[in-house]
Amino acid sequence: xxxFCSSGKVKLTRNxxxxxxxxxxxxxxxxxxxxVSGVLFMxxxxxxxxxNNIASVLNSLLSSKxxxxxxxxxxxxxxxxxxxxKKLADDNFDIRLALSLHAVSEKQRKKLIPNxxxxxxxxxxxxxxxxxxxxxxxxxxxxxxxxxxxxxxADAHKLTRLLRHHxxxxxxxxxxxxxxxxxxxxxxxTPEQEATQRFKxxxxxxxITVNIRQAKGADISAACxxxxx
Numbered sequence: 001x002x003x004f005c006s007s008g009k010v011k012l013t014r015n016x017x018x019x020x021x022x023x024x025x026x027x028x029x030x031x032x033x034x035x036v037s038g039v040l041f042m043x044x045x046x047x048x049x050x051x052n053n054i055a056s057v058l059n060s061l062l063s064s065k066x067x068x069x070x071x072x073x074x075x076x077x078x079x080x081x082x083x084x085x086k087k088l089a090d091d092n093f094d095i096r097l098a099l100s101l102h103a104v105s106e107k108q109r110k111k112l113i114p115n116x117x118x119x120x121x122x123x124x125x126x127x128x129x130x131x132x133x134x135x136x137x138x139x140x141x142x143x144x145x146x147x148x149x150x151x152x153x154a155d156a157h158k159l160t161r162l163l164r165h166h167x168x169x170x171x172x173x174x175x176x177x178x179x180x181x182x183x184x185x186x187x188x189x190t191p192e193q194e195a196t197q198r199f200k201x202x203x204x205x206x207x208i209t210v211n212i213r214q215a216k217g218a219d220i221s222a223a224c225x226x227x228x229x
Contacts, residue, residue, distance in 0.1 A: 015050040021057045025067070039069060042077035042098065048084035056091050071095050071137065080124035081117060089134035098140040098176070099128050104158040108150045125166040132172060139168070144178045145196055147189040156202035163208065174209040 012110060023180060025036050041047040047054050054076070060066045061074060077098035085097065103109035106120060128139055143159065145151045163169050177200055180190050191199075196212060203210040 003112065012045070015045075015053060018056045018060075020055045021053065022060060024028075025061075036067070038073040038227055040074070040075045040077070046081065047076050047080055048078050048081040048088070051084050051087065055088075055091060055093075058095065062093070062095075063088045075140070077142065079113060079116070080119050080127070082119050082123040082127040085124075085127040086130050089131045092135075094135040094137050096138045096140070097128070097131050099124060100140065100142045101125075102144045103150055104155050104162060108155075111149060112144065112146065121162065125162060125168065128168060129166045132168065132170065136172065138172045138174070141173065141175045141177065142176055144180055145191045145199060146180045147191040147195070149188070151191040151195045151199060153198060153202060160203060160206040160208065166176055169207060172205075172211065174211065175203055176211055178213045 025039065029036050041054065045141050056062055058074070060072065061069045071094045074095040075098055076088070076095055077100060079100045085099075088095075088097070099108075100113075101121065101124060102112050103121065109116060109121060128141075131137070132139055141159075141163070143150075159170075159175070163173065163175075177196060180188050182190060200210050
């Protein structure tokens with residue numbers, strides 16, 4: 001799915017069942033000897049393409065009779081399957097949403113996400129706008145910074161304009177900047193620290209809540225985007 005991510009090279013075999021998803025949480029609780037207090041649906045695969053099972057899991061996670069995890073402690077990340085995002089809003093789960101945007105033009109996004117399932121940036125941000133208005137829950141715009149592709153000042157300004165146009169310049173919307181982590185057999189490059197900081201500063205000066213994600217696990221090739229098989 002994503003050209004910058006090692007797991008994007010893994011071919012789809014099947015979706016996880018409701019039981020398999022919940023089992024991961026139960027195993028963590030068993031190993032850690034403590035209750036899981038937050039869940040993030042992110043990583044290998046697209047959660048909204050497994051919508052029925054994810055919805056069933058969410059019902060269990062939110063139920064006071066089962067896991068009892070608060071809505072603000074559950075986040076679902078999507079590459080931008082617009083109809084599924086709107087359905088998630090309509091079903092009133094009201095969990096937090098992370099949109100993997102990563103680009104400000106269709107040309108950029110095609111390089112970074114070759115299979116976008118036919119949804120354009122306009123579609124994705126419209127779905128985000130709908131989700132925000134329907135649920136009032138926080139949205140994070142995920143934006144990977146790749147040297148020479150989407151990391152210059154003009155891109156930061158365009159991202160600002162896109163968010164403003166789609167009514168996403170909002171205290172409940174934040175941007176998460178992710179400097180690209182080197183991945184084997186991927187030709188992309190990590191941006192300079194100065195470029196990353198400049199990008200952040202431009203967004204911040206335009207009133208956007210923005211954070212630079214610090215890489216963790218890069219020393220063992222386990223940082224964001226580096227995990228595959």
